[in-house]
Amino acid sequence: MKVQDLTICGIMYEIHESKFKMKPTHHSVVKFAWFFLLFSHLMPYLSAQCPLECTCDMAYAMRVINCSDAGLDRVPTSMFQQVRLLDLSRNYIVEILEDDLEYEDLLILDFSDNRLNTIHEEALEETEELISADFRNNMLTALPGKLFEETTKIEMLDFSGNKLYLLPRRLFSGLSQLRVLNLNGNSIISLGDGLFNSLRSLEVLDVGANDIESIRAVTFNGLSSLTELKMQHNKLSELPADTFLDLNSLTQLDVSFNDIVTIHDQAFTGLSSLEVLNLNGNRISNFNNCFDVVNSVTPGLENLQELRINSNAVRILTDNVFEFLETVALLDLSGNQMTELHKNSFNGLTSLLNLDLSYNSLHQLPSGLFDDLTNLKYFEIGIDNLITITKTLQDDGNQWTQVLIRMGKSFRNRNSGERLTFADKVGIKYVEL
Incomplete structure (x- = not known):
């Protein structure tokens, strides 16, 4: 005796007192197949926990x-x-x-x-x-x-x-x-x-x-797609020749806060795409001819825009040391030990916009120092003997938009002894010339 009909997923079932049988309805076979496939697909999810x-x-x-x-x-x-x-x-x-x-x-x-x-x-x-x-x-x-x-x-x-x-x-x-x-x-x-x-x-x-502690000429072989290399806070003491020769796509190189003393003349060959070079916080005292690679057989630095040499041991900038870096827009030499600049120290820097010489021991600037810096907009220097330095700038007759004079003295972190870069630690005074 039939008790009732029951429909599941479009398939009608007849429920009797003694048996349970399927009664096909319209498209019931197709719908049952879809139900079976869906259930089979979900089984792995249903069985997992x-x-x-x-x-x-x-x-x-x-x-x-x-x-x-x-x-x-x-x-x-x-x-x-x-x-x-x-x-x-x-x-x-x-x-x-x-x-x-x-x-x-x-x-x-x-x-x-x-x-x-x-x-x-x-x-x-x-x-x-x-x-x-x-x-x-x-x-x-x-x-x-x-x-x-x-x-x-x-x-x-x-x-x-x-x-x-x-x-x-x-x-x-x-x-x-x-x-x-x-x-x-x-x-x-x-x-x-x-x-x-x-x-x-x-x-x-x-x-x-x-x-x-060291890198070699073959260390970075094969990295032709590399655009950014960060090696800050290591123990490098020198940059050997041809170290970055394969890195012709590199745009940013950071070797700051190492113990670099020596930079080989051919250290930057191959860096034809480099835009930012960070040498901050090392022990560099001179550059020899390391920036002359623009005209070498395998050129480099011809697209350099930012050169950061903050907090090193530079005492004197010789003539024409940056002569071939005509694309550089920012040069940071703050926090060094410079006591003297030569008249031609900045020759060739025709694109320079921002020059930072603060936290050095410069008492005067030679007349004609800025003759090549026709695009310079911002100049930053310490307060020592400001009157002498200001008169030099006025005598040169440059059309300065703004001269930034950062007040304060260099310092070290007393807890760690780490050399600092002095950024935003002291007040800034703007002087119009």
């Missing part, structure tokens, strides 16, 4: 598992295998095991701010689609040489704020699509020959705040 400490969003465009700030001390298991973004930041995880990351669709991985000290050499073997990996602010001292052997599509890699000491020579081999590499704030003492040879797409390299 989102870890209790995490939130999971399985939207089609970006399937996300967020386990940040979850108090985890290991990588959770029983997770959705189709995840594209996995965020495990700000936890207490100390190691990544071989089978912890079996996510074939994973694009973005974030392990920042954990306590990682070990990554298994095959931990990333299944993440072939990975494009971004963030391991910053952990406790890693070493990395296995084969770690990125299968992740050839990776574009961004961040290991800043760890304790890395030495990097295996073939660590980055195969990463031809890598664009950004951040190794800032580690304990790296050297960059091995050939370490970056495969990184032909690399645009930004940050190795600042390490313990690197």
Whole structure:
């Protein structure tokens, strides 16, 4: 005896006291097939479990598992295998095991701010689609040489704020699509020959705040796409010849706050695209002919716009030292030990807009010093013997828009002893001439 009819997904079922049978309706077979396919597609999601400490969003465009700030001390298991973004930041995880990351669709991985000290050499073997990996602010001292052997599509890699000491020579081999590499704030003492040879797409390299003592002519071979190189706060004592020869796309070079004393005459050859050169906070006393590379066989510095030599040990600027830097618009020589300038010290700087000579020991300026500086707009100098210096400027008859006179004296950080750049520490007085 039939009790009632029941329709599910367009399919009518007859419910009897003794049996349950399907009664086809219009398009019922097609609709049942679609229902079956949909159920089959959802089975992996329905069977997997989102870890209790995490939130999971399985939207089609970006399937996300967020386990940040979850108090985890290991990588959770029983997770959705189709995840594209996995965020495990700000936890207490100390190691990544071989089978912890079996996510074939994973694009973005974030392990920042954990306590990682070990990554298994095959931990990333299944993440072939990975494009971004963030391991910053952990406790890693070493990395296995084969770690990125299968992740050839990776574009961004961040290991800043760890304790890395030495990097295996073939660590980055195969990463031809890598664009950004951040190794800032580690304990790296050297960059091995050939370490970056495969990184032909690399645009930004940050190795600042390490313990690197030297670089060689082959250190940066192969980095033809590099636009920004940061090497500030290391222990470099010299810049050898041809060190940057392959870096013809480089626009910014920062080697500030090292211990550089010597710059070889051919140190800047090849830097034909360089716009900003930062040499602040070193121990440079003279430049020899290092800025004469514009006319060398492999030219460099012909597009330089900013030259920063703040807080060094320069005492005297000889004639024509900047003669070939006709594109430079900003020259910062503040915080040095200069007592004397020559009449032709600034010859060739026809595009100069901003000149900073503050925090030196200049008592007078030679007449004719600014003859080539026809575009100069801002001039900054210390207060010592201002009357003498001002008279020199007036006698030269230059059409100054503004003269900036920074008040105050040089100083050091009493806690760390670090040399400072004096920016925005004292008042500024404007004087019209």
